[in-house]
Amino acid sequence: MSKILGVLPTNVDNSKEDETLSAGSNPLSTIPVPESLTPVPPFPADELLNARHPDLVIIPYKDLTLSLFQKHWRARKAIMVTGMADRVTEDWEPQVFAEIAGMEEAGIVNCETDMVTPEMKLSDFFGGFGRIRPKKGPVEKLKDWPTDSHFRDKLPHQHAKFLELIPVPEYTHPTGSFNMAGHIAESDVPPDLGPKMYAAYGYRPNTTGGTTKLHLDVADAANVMVWTKGHWENGQDGKDYSTHRLSGAIWDLFPPHSLTTLRNYLRQDYADVSKKIHKKFPEKIDDPIHDQTFFLHPAHLVDLQRRHGVTPIRVHQAVGDAIFVPAGFAHQVSNYGDSIKCALDFVSSEGIGVCETLCGEFRKLKKGHGRRGDTLCVAKVVWGVVRSAMLEAGSKQDGEPTATQVPEDVAESVPLSDTPAPTVA
Numbered sequence: 001m002s003k004i005l006g007v008l009p010t011n012v013d014n015s016k017e018d019e020t021l022s023a024g025s026n027p028l029s030t031i032p033v034p035e036s037l038t039p040v041p042p043f044p045a046d047e048l049l050n051a052r053h054p055d056l057v058i059i060p061y062k063d064l065t066l067s068l069f070q071k072h073w074r075a076r077k078a079i080m081v082t083g084m085a086d087r088v089t090e091d092w093e094p095q096v097f098a099e100i101a102g103m104e105e106a107g108i109v110n111c112e113t114d115m116v117t118p119e120m121k122l123s124d125f126f127g128g129f130g131r132i133r134p135k136k137g138p139v140e141k142l143k144d145w146p147t148d149s150h151f152r153d154k155l156p157h158q159h160a161k162f163l164e165l166i167p168v169p170e171y172t173h174p175t176g177s178f179n180m181a182g183h184i185a186e187s188d189v190p191p192d193l194g195p196k197m198y199a200a201y202g203y204r205p206n207t208t209g210g211t212t213k214l215h216l217d218v219a220d221a222a223n224v225m226v227w228t229k230g231h232w233e234n235g236q237d238g239k240d241y242s243t244h245r246l247s248g249a250i251w252d253l254f255p256p257h258s259l260t261t262l263r264n265y266l267r268q269d270y271a272d273v274s275k276k277i278h279k280k281f282p283e284k285i286d287d288p289i290h291d292q293t294f295f296l297h298p299a300h301l302v303d304l305q306r307r308h309g310v311t312p313i314r315v316h317q318a319v320g321d322a323i324f325v326p327a328g329f330a331h332q333v334s335n336y337g338d339s340i341k342c343a344l345d346f347v348s349s350e351g352i353g354v355c356e357t358l359c360g361e362f363r364k365l366k367k368g369h370g371r372r373g374d375t376l377c378v379a380k381v382v383w384g385v386v387r388s389a390m391l392e393a394g395s396k397q398d399g400e401p402t403a404t405q406v407p408e409d410v411a412e413s414v415p416l417s418d419t420p421a422p423t424v425a
Helices: 015-019 044-048 066-073 094-101 122-127 148-154 156-165 256-268 270-276 298-308 352-363 378-393 408-413
Strands: 056-060 078-082 105-110 116-121 140-143 196-200 212-215 220-229 232-234 240-242 249-254 313-317 322-325 330-335 338-346
Touching: 044 298, 044 313, 056 066, 056 313, 066 078, 078 313, 094 122, 094 338, 105 122, 116 122, 122 140, 148 156, 156 220, 156 338, 249 256, 256 270, 256 298, 270 298
Parallel strands: 056 078
Antiparallel strands: 078 322, 105 116, 105 140, 140 196, 196 338, 212 330, 220 322, 220 338, 232 240, 249 313, 249 330
């Protein structure tokens, strides 16, 4: 039972592991800038990149252990695992997906306008990664390809490779011993928590925007950057110029204790700052985070920090970096380079209470809201763990529920999902 509920043995000594923990260093100062690239002035908010934050822990992969991960995960800290670039294979190259997709078409989303091009050849989309594009060309991302339910069937090789790549398999694998979602019987229709691929172009020099806008996921999440490269644009002088000095993605995360202030800021002050920097802002608001219509630009982040005392966790995700986002952390993502990420969600005992709270928030949203409803069915997850414990202990008796049957009072206590499984950036 202790293994299922994720209880760490009390005799584990973490003192030595703490000595190898890397947090607070800013590696950006050591990143060389090729002479061929056009220097781009840094945003003021980029001073926060990979900076010390009480709710962030950065752990090199070579130092990662299960007990070290659990120590900080139980404290509900965001965790970034670095130093895995050498474990990422060529299976994630854009050309690989262009060849797999062939003439297949899928929806493409304009990240700046949210307009969807319903049918675009995937070979053309992936062919644009890391290439020269028009200076004012759209910043686009792939919409639901392959779908969550078809990832394993469509990309079986990448599916297997990702499960080999992602750290802490005890939590992240669908059958991991500490992944509570893995205890739901197939007959109870377990939630589809991934893996899922995220492919998107990077933003232009001196600009930022939401590749994934501010939102909350109902479950814990892990996201790995598997490919990234800066693209090039045609200048007015006929020369080709690079995009941001950094490739990869920039994440902004907001811990649960900051969300009340953040929601107030989005309702009351976001529009004023947006007008000053000539950015559009949402006018109709149900919940400013759950709506997933806001993106905080650097000017907003600086204003939020200086006037309201909220400092985001701001990290730069390079190839091979894995970001673990605990349920309850609001977050947004901006690609500085053309990027392909792969991610999945999981349910840990440390976050099950937060999952239930978020499900309650989603159910209270207005009818027709894209995130309304229970997207996880926490009651089924908890029952699955209890059932596994009963079977493990050999305590099943005649007349008790079978191993593949959810009691009616549990099944009916929480409504089934009327929205897709939770997604991450």
